[in-house]
Amino acid sequence: MSADDLKAQGNRAFAAKDWATAIDLFTQAIVVAPENHVLYSNRSAAYSSCGEYQKALEDADKCVSIKPDWPKGYNRKATAQAFMHDTDAAMETYETGLEKCPGDPTLTKGLKDLASSASGSKDPMQQLSSLFTAPDLWAKVAMNPDTRHLVGNQKLQKDIDEIKANPSILMAKMQQNEDLMAILGVVMGMPTAPKKDDAGASTNDTDVDMAEATQEEAVHEIDPEEIVVDEVEEKRLNALSEKELGNAAYKKRDFDTAIAHYEKAIELHPENMAFYNNMSAVYFEQKDYEKCREMCKKAVEVGQEQRAEYALIAKAYARIGNSYHKEGNYDDAATWLNRSLTEHRTKDTLNKLNAIEKEKKEAEAKALLNPEEATRIKEEGNAMFKAMKYPEAIKLYTEALTRNPDDHTIYSNRAASYMKLGEFPHSLKDCDKCIAMAPDFIKGHTRRGNCLLAMREHQRALEAFEKALSIDKDNKEAIDGVQRAYRAMNERLQNMSEEERAAEAMKDPEVQAIMGDPVMRIVLDQMQNDPAAAQEHLKNPEISAKLQKLINAGIIRTR
Numbered sequence: 001m002s003a004d005d006l007k008a009q010g011n012r013a014f015a016a017k018d019w020a021t022a023i024d025l026f027t028q029a030i031v032v033a034p035e036n037h038v039l040y041s042n043r044s045a046a047y048s049s050c051g052e053y054q055k056a057l058e059d060a061d062k063c064v065s066i067k068p069d070w071p072k073g074y075n076r077k078a079t080a081q082a083f084m085h086d087t088d089a090a091m092e093t094y095e096t097g098l099e100k101c102p103g104d105p106t107l108t109k110g111l112k113d114l115a116s117s118a119s120g121s122k123d124p125m126q127q128l129s130s131l132f133t134a135p136d137l138w139a140k141v142a143m144n145p146d147t148r149h150l151v152g153n154q155k156l157q158k159d160i161d162e163i164k165a166n167p168s169i170l171m172a173k174m175q176q177n178e179d180l181m182a183i184l185g186v187v188m189g190m191p192t193a194p195k196k197d198d199a200g201a202s203t204n205d206t207d208v209d210m211a212e213a214t215q216e217e218a219v220h221e222i223d224p225e226e227i228v229v230d231e232v233e234e235k236r237l238n239a240l241s242e243k244e245l246g247n248a249a250y251k252k253r254d255f256d257t258a259i260a261h262y263e264k265a266i267e268l269h270p271e272n273m274a275f276y277n278n279m280s281a282v283y284f285e286q287k288d289y290e291k292c293r294e295m296c297k298k299a300v301e302v303g304q305e306q307r308a309e310y311a312l313i314a315k316a317y318a319r320i321g322n323s324y325h326k327e328g329n330y331d332d333a334a335t336w337l338n339r340s341l342t343e344h345r346t347k348d349t350l351n352k353l354n355a356i357e358k359e360k361k362e363a364e365a366k367a368l369l370n371p372e373e374a375t376r377i378k379e380e381g382n383a384m385f386k387a388m389k390y391p392e393a394i395k396l397y398t399e400a401l402t403r404n405p406d407d408h409t410i411y412s413n414r415a416a417s418y419m420k421l422g423e424f425p426h427s428l429k430d431c432d433k434c435i436a437m438a439p440d441f442i443k444g445h446t447r448r449g450n451c452l453l454a455m456r457e458h459q460r461a462l463e464a465f466e467k468a469l470s471i472d473k474d475n476k477e478a479i480d481g482v483q484r485a486y487r488a489m490n491e492r493l494q495n496m497s498e499e500e501r502a503a504e505a506m507k508d509p510e511v512q513a514i515m516g517d518p519v520m521r522i523v524l525d526q527m528q529n530d531p532a533a534a535q536e537h538l539k540n541p542e543i544s545a546k547l548q549k550l551i552n553a554g555i556i557r558t559r
């Protein structure tokens, strides 16, 4: 095949953005015609397009060395250098190019654009990546016929987000995702891919023969701008641009502009529920909840007709719920968030629903609060207690607590009523609550002791009474309680058989530890067989203490 044929095929591959094939074909052409500067220029463009800037630079250099008076060679070279963020070198290349080709419009513009983009920031990476943060980025992308198919491309959005977070990965990302390069080209004036007359040689260069002209046509034929976009598609794409413009305005809180764009988007493409969702977001921000809900319902209607994604429908439902929440209507908020969840379960919505239910309970509880009323009801309860109408008393105390859950005396009184009815676990719970609120309220502890005594939890009862004594050592009820606890303990031990007592004692972890101690085993063994030796052991305070514990527990008995 001739170099020209290979070049023509390479140009076609280039136009189809198939960089690898284009490079391959240009390379084959170079083998046939190694002194054709256009081939290096074209291959340089292909290398730049796929991020191989070093190779792009080498080809551009070669092109310039073959044909130093051809402006495009300098343009290629400067492009590669700019991509390698060597701004100074790129400027120099443009300047050299302009010396050789004075007044060349492409080089003049290239130099001007580069100078203006370099002046803003010293770090070209920062400079480049900052372009991605422009609020109207997507609007620009959507407006450009070459790039608008990229609107809504999630991979692209993700890459851009990552670049925003970490500008230093820009170059790496651009090499992996050629779409990034395409949109970068749109937002800045820099050449990204050659224009339609760029890949071929369109100048009236002496080296260019007739084949160049036909090949220029070949490229022209498949230029994307020439592809006829059908009307529906056109509208759909224009609607997406309107949406992007709306989103940009929304971000700036310019709501009227946002609505105007969303309205246009809906007019152009009424089947896309996302536009209605977008519009509802504006009404939400404007606190026009009625209109917001109306728009959400419209969105759902359209979405269901068009079989939109569940996530989008869920979004509309959730927004309805959120709008009710803003109005303090917890029930409707919960209902709609619940509905959103059945459509598409997300953690966010679930959390929101839980938060609303909690908030609702708190709001209801708060609405009931009334300490004076609580005291009045408590006194009614006290009267019932005196009249020995304990269930009625409990009911009143419970009601009093909804009016004032911070009054520990109500818990204490209700505990007393439960005691009377023999409902000890309930009583104990109220005592615990009372003590948690008022640790120094002595009655809470003595009530708790009495309750535990009734539950035959003698040890815990003893501790409760001792706690009361630590607050007031002269408290009669507590002193009496301690004695009753001890009495009950003794009585219980006496009522037991020896085996029962030992079994009981073994429940005590301390006793368990002593019985499991090998040294103590030997000591106990000796005591049985050699009581005199036992006297020796008692001189050791540690062993003595352990033996005493066993005696107290009734495991060994003294004569």
Ligand SMILES: *[C@@H]1O[C@H](CO)[C@@H](O)[C@H](O)[C@H]1NC(C)=O
Pocket (backbone or CB within 6 Å): 203, 204
């Ligand atoms: C190149 O040649 C064409 C046709 O011969 C002519 O119309 C055009 O003006 C020339 N362009 C330049 C840049 O000389």
Ligand SMILES: *[C@@H]1O[C@H](CO)[C@@H](O)[C@H](O)[C@H]1NC(C)=O
Pocket (backbone or CB within 6 Å): 247, 250, 274, 275, 277, 278, 279, 281
């Ligand atoms: C508009 O809709 C798109 C797609 O659902 C969404 O990504 C975007 O955040 C929305 N914008 C607003 C302002 O709601």
Ligand SMILES: *[C@@H]1O[C@H](CO)[C@@H](O)[C@H](O)[C@H]1NC(C)=O
Pocket (backbone or CB within 6 Å): 334, 335, 338, 342
């Ligand atoms: C949510 O819906 C489910 C069934 O669809 C229902 O069982 C549940 O009670 C609802 N929860 C709320 C908070 O409305």
Ligand SMILES: *[C@@H]1O[C@H](CO)[C@@H](O)[C@H](O)[C@H]1NC(C)=O
Pocket (backbone or CB within 6 Å): 488, 491, 492, 495
């Ligand atoms: C001990 O036994 C007597 C008689 O059987 C009984 O009345 C008493 O309640 C028992 N005491 C304890 C603490 O179990």
